[in-house]
Amino acid sequence: MKFVDEYQNSELAKGLADRIANRSTKTIRLMEFCGGHTHAIMRYGIRQLVPKTVEMKSGPGCPVCVTATADLDKAIALARLPEVIITTFGDMMRVPGSYSSLQQARAEGADVRIVYSTMDAVEIAKTNPERSIIFIGIGFETTAPTIAASIIKAQQNKIENFHVLTLHKLTPPVMKALLDLGEVKLDGIICPGHVSVIIGSHPYEFIPKNYGVTCVISGFEPLDILLCIDKLVEQIENGQPRVEIAYPRGVKPEGNPKALELMDEVFEIDGANWRGIGTVPQSGLKIRKKYERFDADKAFPVSLKPAKETKGCRCGDIVRGAATPPECKLFRKVCTPERPVGPCMVSSEGACAAYYQYGPPENSEGFLERKRSKL
C-alpha cells in the first residue's frame, strides 16, 4: 500500500496552505461534520495551517456521541436480560448511560461482546442458537448498509435469534436541523467522505440552495482536508455556494446504488433522538415490517427509568458545535479518557477525545506557555 505518504506530503500541504491564505479575505466559519475529520485535523495540526480568517468548528458526526442517553439505557437494559448476548462496536462499551454502562453490565455478569463487523454478530448467533443475540446498530449511512446486509443474511440462513437495536442516524436531515436552529452560523461544511461514498453528493444540494452554505465532500488524509478547505474558501470568496466533491477517488455524485438499495430494502426512514439536539424528524432508520422479527425493539420490550443527563457534561452542546471541549468545566479535570463522563471523551471520533489527545487547536506551544504563566 503506497498511498499513505502521498496524502501526507508536507511540501504539498504547505502549497495548499499558502493557496488558502492567499485566497482568504473574508472571515468565515466552517464545520467539519465528521468526527473522523476532527481527529485528522487535530492529529496533523491542520487548524494551525489555515489562516486566522478561517474558523473551524467540530460537528455532530460521531455516532457514539450523538446516541441519546435513553437509547444507551435501553442497550444496557437489554444486556441485563437473561440468555441475551449483546454485540457491539468497542466504543459503545464505556459510554456512561443514566445509571450504568455496557462495561459495568458486563462486569456484573451480562454477556457483552465487542465485534469488528456485524457479520461477526451473525456468526455468534449461528453458533449460539439457544441464546438471543442483539447487535447495537449505531452509525450513519456508512454502517447502515452493512447492518442491512447482516439482517438479510440472517433471514436467508434462517438465523432467527439475531436481532438489531437500530439507533442509526442520517446525515443530511441533521445538517438541516442544525441550520434551522441557527445557533452556530456557518459559511461552509466539510462534508463526510465515507457517508458520501454511500449517499453521493446530491442529498446535500438543498444546503447551498436553501441556506446559502457551501458543501465540499472531503477524504480523511490531511491533504484531502486541506484541498477541501481550499475549495470551500474559493467558493465562499466567489459568493457562489454549491456542492463539490473534493474526494473523487471515493465519492460519485450518485453514491453507491447497491448499498442504497440494501438500506432501502431493510430500513425505512423514521424520526431519531439525538443527544443535544432532541428528536429530529426523518433523521433515523427503523426496520421495515417485512424484517421486524429481527427488530430488538419489537422482540424485547423493556421498561426504562427516565433518562438523566450527567450534571455539567456539555457533550450535547459540543455535538452541535455550540461549545468547544475546553469550554466544558469537566474537560481534563473530571472527564478524562480513563474516566469519561460523556461520550465525546470515550469515542475515538469524539471531539473531547481529540482535544484531550492532541492538545488545543491553537498553536500548542503558545497554549503551554499560557498555561505555565498561570501556575
Place this chain on the structure above:
Amino acid sequence: MNDTILLAHGSGGKLSHELVEKKILPFLANPALNKLDDSAIFETSGRLAFTTDSYVVTPIFFPSGDIGKLAVCGTVNDLSMNGARPLYLSLSAIIEEGLPLEELERIIQSIKIAAEEAEVSIITGDTKVVNQGQADKLFINTSGIGVIPLGVDISGANAKVGDKVILSGTIGDHGIAIMSQREGLRFSMTLESDCAPLNKLVSQMLEASPRIHCLRDPTRGGLATTLNEFAKQSHVGIKVEEDKIPVKEEVKAACELLGFDPIYVANEGKLVAIVDPRDTDKVLAQMKQNGYGRDAAIIGEVTSDHPGRVIMKTKLGPSRIVDMLSGELLPRIC
C-alpha cells in the same frame, strides 16, 4: 509420554519429573539448573539489577517469535534498559491442561535459542498445570538478575536539556504482528514481530559513550508513552519530529486501516535512548553496526520548554501534544 499436557504433569510426581527432565533440562541445561535444588546458587559482585515480568501474549506463536522468545527477550531488555548486563533468569510456566506437548517443546527450543543469543542462563524454574479454561494455553513469568558496570547510571529521571533522543529502529512491528494474527483481522501481508534481546546493542552503545542518560524499551503504550515517562520523570520537555520516526510501510498501512497511531503501538525489540549531544553521533554510528540498531535515528531533543510534556512536529509542519496512551489499544500483546 502423552502428546498433550495433563493435569498430572503438574502433580509434582512422576509425570512432573519426566516433563522437566525430558522436555526442559536437555535444552536449558547449565550447572546451576542441573542440580534441580529448590533454589539456584551463584556468586556475583557489584551493583545488581533485578526485574520480573509475566507474559500472557495471545496467540502464543506469532510471526518471528513466540511467548518463549518474548519471555526471555522482555526480561533481558528490562535489565539492559538500566545498563545492567543480564546474567541469570528464572522461568516459571503456568500451563493449561491440553496444551500439545509439541507446542511446549517448540517454545522451550525458542527459549534456548533466545537465551543463547543473549548469553544468559536460566538457572531456576517451575511448572504448574491448571484445568482447561483456567489459563489460556501458556503463561510464563521470568525474573532476571544483571550486573551494572561501574560508572553506569541510567534512569528515566536523568534526561537533561539539550540531550538528543535516539530511536533504535522502526516502531509498531510487534503490536501489528500480533494484531494481524488475531481472529477476524487477517492481512494478506506478513508483518513480523521485532522481538529481540537488546543487551548487546546496549553494551555497544555504552562502549561508545558513558553519557547515555536514559534508556527504555517502548513496549506496551509504545514510543509515545515512553517519551512521556521520560518527560515526567526528568521534569523536562521533549520535542520530536514525526517524519524522523521510522515506520515500516506495512505497519503504516495496517495502522491506517485499524485507526491506530504507530507511536502508541507496542515494540519488543526497540529502545529509546536519551544521549548527551556531544556523543550522539558516536552512539548512533555504533548502533548502526548492530543488526538491531540498523535503522536507528535521532528523532528529537530534550527542551526546557513545557516540562513534563511531549510535543511532536507533525508531518505537515505544525506541532501538537503527544499524550500517553489512554485505555487499552490491544490487550494481551505481551
